[in-house]
Structure formats: C-alpha cells, structure tokens
Amino acid sequence: MSLPVIMPRLASGLAMLAALMLSSAAQAAPTRLVADLSDNRVDITSTYHGTEILLFGAYEGEEGDDIVLVVSGPGADIKQRRKAKKAGIWVNVETVTWQQAPSFYHIFSTRELNEIADGQALQDAEIGASALQLTLTADANTGAGGHHAGQSTGSDDTQKASAGTSEQLANLDRNMANIGLWAHLPSSIKTQQNMLFRTTLALPSNAPTGDYAIRVVHFRDGVAISQRTTDMNIKKAGLSGLIYRFAHDYSVFYGLFAIAFAVASGWLAAVAFRR
Amino acid sequence: MYIYLPIAEVSMHIGIIIGLGGGVGFLSGLFGVGGGFLMTPLLIFFGIPPAVAVSTEANQIVASSVSGVLAHMRRGNVDFKMGAILMVGGMIGSSLGVALFSFLRSIGQIDLVIQLSYVVFLGIIGMLMLTESLRTIIKSRQPGAKRGKLHQHNWLHGLPFKMRFRRSKLYISALLPLGIGAFVGVLAAIMGVGGGFIMVPAMIYLLGMPTSVVVGTSLFQIIFVTANVTLLQSIQTQTVDFVLAGLLLFGAVVGAQFGSRAGALLRGEQLRGLLALMVLGVCIKIAFDLVVTPEDLLSVELVR
Structure with a gap:
C-alpha cells in the first residue's frame, strides 16, 4: 500500500478514536431530551391536500450545540429507471430496485449537516442516505447495458444485491427529492436559549401511508450525545x-x-x- | 377545494377535474367522438399515474357510451348483430390488452408503449381525416363532383364464415368484424380509449358499413369492451378510481351538451378537419416528449 492510501485511513482512524473517547465522555453525563409532535395520527380523508405538523421538544443544551431531526417513512422497494436514446427516442433501458428503502426521508437540522459533524459521526448516528446501508439489485428483464454497481455486500440473496455507490445514492437522493419524498432541510430547526427546539414537517399529499419514525439527535462538538425516537402514523x-x-x-x-x-x-x- | 383521489393517491383541485371533464366533453360533443384519446394524456399530464389514467378513463367511457348509445338506439341506428360480433372480438382483445398492460408495467415499459401507440394511431388517423376533409372541401367548391361507389370489394370479402347483417346491408365473413373488434380491444385496453376513432374508420372503409349505423354500433360495442377493461383492471391492478371517473363524467355530461349545440353551427367537413388538426396536435405533442431530452435521465417509482 502506498502512503497516500494509508494517510486518510490513519486520519479517519484517529478521528474515530477521538469520537469514541468523546462519546464515552458524553455517555458519562447523558443529557435529557424530549420530543413531541402536534399530531401523531394523520388521517388522509377526501379533502386531504398535504398537512403541516409541528415537531418540537426540549434539550439540555449549551452554546454551539446542534439538533438533527430525521423523519423516516415505511420501507418500500424503490424502482429506479434510467433512460437512454434508442432509435431517436428516449427509452427506459435499465432498472435497479433499492431494497426496502425509506419511502419518506426528511432530515431537519440547525445547520448544514457537514458543519454539525463529520461524515463518520453522522454515519454512526444513522443520519443521511449513506447511513441507511441500502442495497440494490439489477432487474433481470432489463438490458444489462453498462450499469456500474458497487461492491457486493456478500449477502446470500438469490439476486445479486450490492451496496449503492455514493454516486448511485446521490442519484436516488435527487430523484426522491424531486417527488418531494426525501429532503435535506438545513437551518430548518429553530432553537431557543439552548433549551427548546421546533420545526415544521410539511407532509406532501403523496406521502406514503404507514408508520413513521421521528428521531431527534442532540449533537455537541460534532458528537451525538443523546437521542430520542417517537412515532407517527399516516392512514387513509x-x-x-x-x-x-x-x-x-x-x-x-x-x-x-x-x-x-x-x-x-x-x-x-x-x-x-x-x- | 382539493379532493384526494383514493386510488390515484394524489390530491387534485376539484375545479381542474370537472374542468377537464367539461372541456373534453365539449369537444366530444362537438365532434361526436368519445374523447378518451384526449382525456387519458391530459390526466397523465396533470399527474395521475398512467396506469390509473388508463383504467379510470375506461370506466368513464362506459358511462359516456351508455348515454350516447341510447340516443342512437331510439333512432334505430345500432346494428346489434354486427355489434355483438365486434363485442366478442373486443372482449378477447381487451382481455389480452389488460394482460399485456400488466406485463409491460412490470418491466417498466408501459409509458413508452402508451406513448408510441398514441403517436402511431393518432398520426395515421389524423392524417387520413385531414386529407379526406381537405379533399371534400376542395371538391365541394368544384361543380359536378361525382359520388364514388358504396363500397369496394377486395380480398377481405373472400374470407369464410360469411354472415348476413341486415341492418348494415352486408354479407361478409364474421372473421372480419371479429378481428377488427379484437385489434381495437387491445388498443382500448392499452391506450385508455374507447377506440371509436379507429373503429369508425375501420367499419366504413374495411367493412363497408353505411355511415348512419357506424357511430351507434361502435358505441354499443365500446360499452362492453370498456366495461371488461374496468373489471379486469379492478381485479388485476386495482387502478380504477371511480371518484375520479365520477367527477370527470359530471363535467363531461354538461360539456357534451354545449359541444353538440356548437357542432350544429359547423359543416361536417369543417368539423372533421378541425378534429383532424386536434388529433395531430396531440400526436405531435406526445412525439415531441419522446424525442426531447428528459430533464433527468433517472426516475423512481415506489413499489409496495
């Protein structure tokens, strides 16, 4: 192995160690965190056209602390299709299926996520598309026309499931954001005196029905020190x-x-x- | 006021739905066509999933064909025997069409096939109607134009299983209407149309039926074909949204009344020329969408 390969690994290793020490220090003094929402049962009735839900809570904060809130909807298989020009017209040429991905995934935060914590810390706190550990399979009945799958996860599925590459994840993220089901909402959480936080979840009219999890994570100095999960249900x-x-x-x-x-x-x- | 469509799973303003029904209803009253070929692309354009648009439109056409056929029945303009043969073919064709629809949907190619069918069939029918009506308009300005034969005989009339259709004054092979019915049935299931715009020219030019009974007979068989599509889609794909169908119908019924009144003010060949232009317009719009580079080459669909 050459030096440029080792260096980043060493650096991330050190960062992980530091994070571990910090989090264990934080675990010694866990902060209290409560979260609630204005309505945890959303009924889709005949006149439903999306709705807004107030998400709020209290935390034991200090100056410079951050709150990240993740609303995730029921898992669904997401088919992603790629178009290519064939004989002058645009045709779907390739389909991949993301296995049991969240059908709804909105991330709220007090600042940009990369200002709150580094990638590894976010990953450890299970925040962001890359932390979902999604796998995808290529559909058999579409042409295998030059797809660029990532490394195999080594799962024993009959279909070859593979982890999505960061590029594939970014594409999924963009596609899902276009239909309003996934979103990154930095600076969407308002805090008061490092004690209270609140934000508004705008549920689009196409929000899938089912059980939703709402997870609040309290960050201090780039480390998740405390978290709390509550739930919500959307039904027709x-x-x-x-x-x-x-x-x-x-x-x-x-x-x-x-x-x-x-x-x-x-x-x-x-x-x-x-x- | 927004209304949440329970099967389409989208919410739409009630004014848009009734307006669409009214607008397409007006045009169908004006031109004497079903309007499915306009409504289905419009519904897709307004965000209704294609599968729901096609199945729901079939349900709506059941209603508009029932109300249309009653007027023709009163005037005795329905050839029930011919209609029954066309219907048998239509039942077979539309059942195959629904199966084909499910298969294409599962491999992600249904949108493409819907679009291509529209481009091909609207293109052909639109061009034929346009040239025909232009020829009539030009001919009517020349004195001493002579009428052609009632219908020409060709190899199609040599097929076996000949049957007599008194109302249509025809003695032709039953295979012919059976085949036409089946072919239009497949298209009706895939395109979300009644298929009148293909059935009517086929009855006139291929079967040689008198024009007076063509529309009534076509409507008669469309009822059964679209009812079959409604039932099969309900069972196989659960994509029939009868709330949407009902609201569209409400608009369409009112719109059609105004349309047919407006139609009385125009001459036949002018009407057909306008209809041809509209058909070609829809065809060109859909063809354009197929050719132009999409904003995003990737798209997603949730499966549950």
Missing part, C-alpha cells in the same frame, strides 16, 4: 379509506360496482338531457 380514513380498502379487498365487487355506477350515471345523463 373516512370515505377515501373505505374506497381504497373496497378496491383492494373486494376487487371483483369494486369493478362491478364501478361499471354499474357508470351505466347508471350514463343512463341518467341521457334521460336528463334528452332532446
């Missing part, structure tokens, strides 16, 4: 929930009902506007 309710369950649980009857409804309203329209 009222008429819209009823229709959704009807369509999925009794699909034959739903289809017949949709046809009967259409025939009846078509007939009604013809009678009403008979010339």
